[in-house]
Amino acid sequence: MSRQGPRDSLSPSGVAEVSTAVGEKQRSAASADERVPALTLISHPTATRAGARLLLDAVLGGRTVELSRNGPNFTRPGEPFGHPLADPFVSRIPIVFSPGETGFIRMRVGEAGTRVTVNDQLVTDCEFTREELAAGVPLDVAGRLVLLLHLASRQTDAPTHTLGMLGDSQGIQRVREHIQRIADLQVPVLVRGETGTGKELVAQAIHQHGPRQGGPFISVNLGAIPKELAAAELFGAQRGAFTGATRDREGFFRAAQGGTLFLDEVGEAPPEVQVMLLRVLETGELYPVGGSTPIKTDVRLIAATDSNLEEHIRDGRFKAPLLHRLSGYEIHLPPLRERREDLGELFRHFAQEELEAIGEAHRLTPRDPYAEPWLPASIALRLLRFAWPGNIRQLRNLARQLVIGSRGQSVLRLDPRLAGELETAVVASPPVAKPPAAVARRKSTEVTGEELLTALRQHQWDLKLTADRLGIPRSSIYDVIDKHPHIRRAGTLTAEEITSCHHACAGDLDAMVRRLEVSKRALNRRLKELGLSTRGS
Structure with missing residues (x-):
């Protein structure tokens, strides 16, 4: 992880094109390497969802992906439908993934949003290198879900046959x-x-x-x-x-x-x-x-x-x-430590076999969404950090011991011996990055129109992030926009212009933002005032 920034409250920024050198660099990387950023569920309060995946390939195209309680959907390769995280403890304020400025991919978390930790440290604005994604970065989300941020194949078609082998690494x-x-x-x-x-x-x-x-x-x-x-x-x-x-x-x-x-x-x-x-x-x-x-x-x-x-x-x-x-x-055959994105699904499979044998298979699909997860995030993180010298055979044995040792309990518990075993061989975790150097403060009168437009496009017309990027006070961003005649505010658009764009874009809010080049939040307010429905993140 290469950087961590200030704890800024984030507003939704949508999925918008970024016409910058960073976007071009990411697109070149995508063409050279078909492995793309992805998030895989290692553990979820509904344990049967382990292994579902969300591809972040849009980031390589210079766009952002917003992850919240309500979307996007996590699916299994080849399946047409999936489900959002849908956990009541995950905020509606999104975790935003976008192209990195100094690293490969950037992750921003709002101060009022979901609590996310990496390597036991709370993060709000950080970037990860391609090498870190190749190794896999465990994300603890709200203390209830564990996601692995990693590189995955673009291939989304289901294999013609699983050949009796679990996993999609x-x-x-x-x-x-x-x-x-x-x-x-x-x-x-x-x-x-x-x-x-x-x-x-x-x-x-x-x-x-x-x-x-x-x-x-x-x-x-x-x-x-x-x-x-x-x-x-x-x-x-x-x-x-x-x-x-x-x-x-x-x-x-x-x-x-x-x-x-x-x-x-x-x-x-x-x-x-x-x-x-x-x-x-x-x-x-x-x-x-x-x-x-x-x-x-x-x-x-x-x-x-x-x-x-x-x-x-x-x-x-x-x-x-x-x-x-x-x-x-x-x-x-790859060792288990090199296919960590498969760990959640493999553990769920072995645990389910043992649960069915003792008549407790209902543990995997709880009815109460507020209940403590059967597989606690703390244990799921230990599974990800362990090096598994005995590979799948060792994982099967540990799953059996965990399930039987926690028989009759609502959640899995690690006894001291198993806890000690999981500490004997641990893979290196990504270091928690130092905060980046602060952007030098500038006078708003020093910002040129071309520089402002580039920054607005880079940050998907998020005015707060644009002001921070330019190093000017946030309160002056509107004055800077008004000073440049080729950059508009949503409030200056006519009803006819908005209605025409709404029709041309079939109500796609993100497409309208790209076409009109105005703040997404402000445009959304205008659309609601005009009684126009939208679709898009």
Whole structure:
């Protein structure tokens, strides 16, 4: 966060075009990078709303987005309808997001509006860099909702299939795309990712959406098989091949015939197993332990690892040709700390499973809008700040413990042990910025007409913000406007001019402001005096 300014009461400024160099810079950035600012609900008093999103791509076009209790709507990708925040503790006075002057995006909060904190510090006027949005900025709104300000894909279409994976982060969208590209092919797949990221889930999705979905899916964890038995377990063994082999053993490869064999922790395969795996991949044949006759196999092989196999190769623990064969196509799973916008939806999903098991699913949809949120904002913030070394597996386990440990209570409570666990590995939070240097005060007579018009357009005809930007007293802004003949006030417009513009803009107040170039608040008052209805923020 690069700056924090004075606690000024903000009036609605609408969605207006900004013809400034800042707007041009933002538009250039948008064309170069399809990731746009977005707000994702991590927690909400209605817990089932976690994961809904509001794209702030209008900001990259030089416009503002006003967020209040009544709008805009948060939606899920691909869904045509959504809902506003609609919490009675969130003010109707908007939180305004606009292009940044020194940073990437600016957030302004009115003094009489909703209380917003970042990193436990109250903010009123601040800017965030692109790097901060890439990492994600948690916003505590009214002490009841937690939003993540982050970068998201412009893609708003729902995926053709979620493939059994929750989340709409760019990382998980890419994983889905990889699965859809590779599912109907027969090439081996190597799934890489940290422990607990869901590698077996990816393997199952490839199997279930490919031509082998009617065949068996066999999952084997090579790290859990004693090394001396690994070859027999995988490739089978003939009776008498080794001590204890009292009968023929089929092996996992033959059990998976016509289907998919998933080998987890493939980096733990013993050397002799690596040699046998390489032969199967190269020839499509295997030799059971103790056998001399090759057996044809028809198996789709998917391997997974959380190890650095290249390092294993350098150390002589893994064979380079085997890695080349296994990685016919690689899929990398992002760790949970890199897809924090998915945390709310994932936690809600795991918590709902536990709540349904104990008969308390009603906790997710409270009837009283004034009730304390079932997932307190303080806990949601802890979830966002935690680094999740165990990834999704760890999140599932923590959700289970939280739900069961709070059984019968109206809200979730952290016991000391869980609270301590969430403090052991914490990601860095954006620093709270220092207030910007004050704008040098000037005499109103020093302001040129061109300078005034540029400032008015930059601040969407908000007269108070324009005066602050120019460094002149707010009380003199009207005198400055009146002094310049090419800049008008809404009070000088004729009824015919307003009525004609209202008709041409179909009642869109924002469009009328852009066309007439007058204060939105003052124009809105004139429209009400004339009995003309409007639409727009």
